[in-house]
Amino acid sequence: MVVTDATRGRPRHRPNAGSKRPPRRDTAPNAPGLAARMAAARLLAATIDARTPLDGLTDHEHGHPQFRALDMRDRGLVRAILATALRHRLTIEKLIARRLEKPLPANATALSHILHVGAAQILFLDVPDSAAVDLAVTHAKSDPRTVRFSGLVNGVLRALARAKDAELPQAMADTDDAPEWFVARLVAAYGEDQASKILAAHRLESPVDFTVKSDPGRWAEAFGGIVLPTGTVRIEKLGGPVSDLPGFADGAWWVQDTAAALPARLFGDIAGKRVADLCAAPGGKTAQLALAGAQVTAVEASKNRLTRLAANLDRLGLDAEKVNADLLAYEPAELFDAVLLDAPCSSTGTVRRHPDVLWTKSPEDVAKLATVQRKLLDGAVRLVRPGGTIVFSNCSLDREEGEALVAAFLADHRGRIELDPIRPDEVPGISAFVTTEGYLRTTPAGLDLGNPAISGLDGFFAARFRRAA
Structure with missing residues (x-):
């Protein structure tokens, strides 16, 4: 050679x-x-x-x-x-x-x-x-x-x-730095122009986001960062271990992409309500719900991941009931007022921070995971009381795991479950992420802050439903 x-x-x-x-x-x-x-x-x-x-x-x-x-x-x-x-x-x-x-x-x-x-x-x-x-x-x-x-x-x-x-x-x-199957599905879902912007964002190192318990302005100043329209604090990159930052030991904040912080906010005022966080680990959304005053039950099938969730909540000084169970077999003593299902998915919305996703996943994986998500969503329905709310979300850019899955779910549960459309005024500052159908859809090409290094967010999909009374 x-x-x-x-x-x-x-x-x-x-x-x-x-x-x-x-x-x-x-x-x-x-x-x-x-x-x-x-x-x-x-x-x-x-x-x-x-x-x-x-x-x-x-x-x-x-x-x-x-x-x-x-x-x-x-x-x-x-x-x-x-x-x-x-x-x-x-x-x-x-x-x-x-x-x-x-x-x-x-x-x-x-x-x-x-x-x-x-x-x-x-x-x-x-x-x-x-x-x-x-x-x-x-x-x-x-x-x-x-x-x-x-x-x-x-x-x-x-x-x-x-x-x-x-x-x-x-x-x-000359290249998109992405597998052909992924590029093709991206173009089919978002069009050439938006797909190109998403692919360009994937080539950049992602910024670091923090959900803070209170006073985001103070923490933005302490970190040398900015406050996003959602209240998340953002810095361009870490200069060392997260645990060395001020406020870590005190449990003042946790690392959580601004897109990942959105689904838990779609319940509105949940103070005093019984809320189940399904597939809960590592616990960022559980922490949000507990901080908002909900009585939270965190359900997680993995013992190791549930242990990690418990440690995270302990650091933050927040409390939730922790249940090690497969949600499809889980039988609560009482139905919940609200259920959050952030389902396991292909994670194609997180490529910017996890570039291995493009090389460890395939179209077959997307299809298999969409099937799993649908089973989990069907299972979540039986855990919420009549009149209660279900929020379904995942960090996939693929419509097979989002819009198409929800359309089939609603068709199969007609008369029992109805869509509760998300309104643009519920997410001030990022209302452009609300679709005409009433879904929430973010992409890495969104949230343009003028500097590519601190712009963008994970790709997320969320839909809200109400169980018929």
Whole structure:
């Protein structure tokens, strides 16, 4: 295989295909920064090849062992590399391919991941090109699957470093950095122009939002951020761990995207009412409901996730009944005045903050999850009293999980459940997100604040129903 410097047209390396593979090494060379790059490549493989969600892999307590073995600084670097490599995957792929005379073999996935980790640093991160190249080459030499391609890694990445200023803008213009199936569904649902704006937003790191118990202006000043029209406090990015911020230990706030904070507000005044939060973990919406004065029952099928919810509520000084149960089997002693179902979904509305979603989900997943959501919504109906309110929401951009699902649900429950349309005046400052049908629909292209780095919000869908008296 020949590596070509696309800007000069000269062969850079030809590996010796006949060389013998050395024995496997049990330990990696002790080069500073190498362990982080090796972890990044391993986790990128798990995400791309095994379609494993990144949040689980990079969990500080239960994540991948190779990630947990790193110190906190290197964990942050790994997260940055992975988010960048996934957010710009097709752009990186295109620029690497230009430097290869022939495509990489289909089974050369380990080599591909090493190249993507190195390229992400060279093209998008504040890492010296020489360090990115040298560590990638050392990584390749340490792995028997890639040792014979170490010269290729060196040639490709050095050529990429020389050409990035000239080629990167056009390469980004030539791709959407998203799978074809996702782009097609986005265009079908929102049209070419809106789809393009959503895809452009996905290439940006998301800002950080906080729901505060009180006085958002004070906390915006403390964080150096702004107050959004919804009352959420927003900063462009974190400078360190969330737990180091003022107010964390005191339970004055919690991290929650402004779109995720909207569904709980659609109940209006719920002080003193009995409200069930279904699929409740990690508890942001439970906290909102409790703060608003509701008597909240948080229902969660996962014991581990319910434990996390309990810890979050304890920090915030808020109380809710916690029930570990499958909502389809849950039988409350008394029906609720209101039910919130923020259902598990494809999460395509959160791509900006979770770029792995595009590479771990498929159209088949969307269809399966829509079926699950419909079962859960049907189950939620039996938990609310006659005359009570149901709010259904999810963080998907796909209409199969939103508008189409709700239309079928209403048709099947005609006479028993009716739509309670959301009014624009209920969400002042963001009334444009209310559709003509009375649904709430946000996208990452919304909430333009003049600066792309602090604009936008997660893609969310919400609908409100009333059970017939």
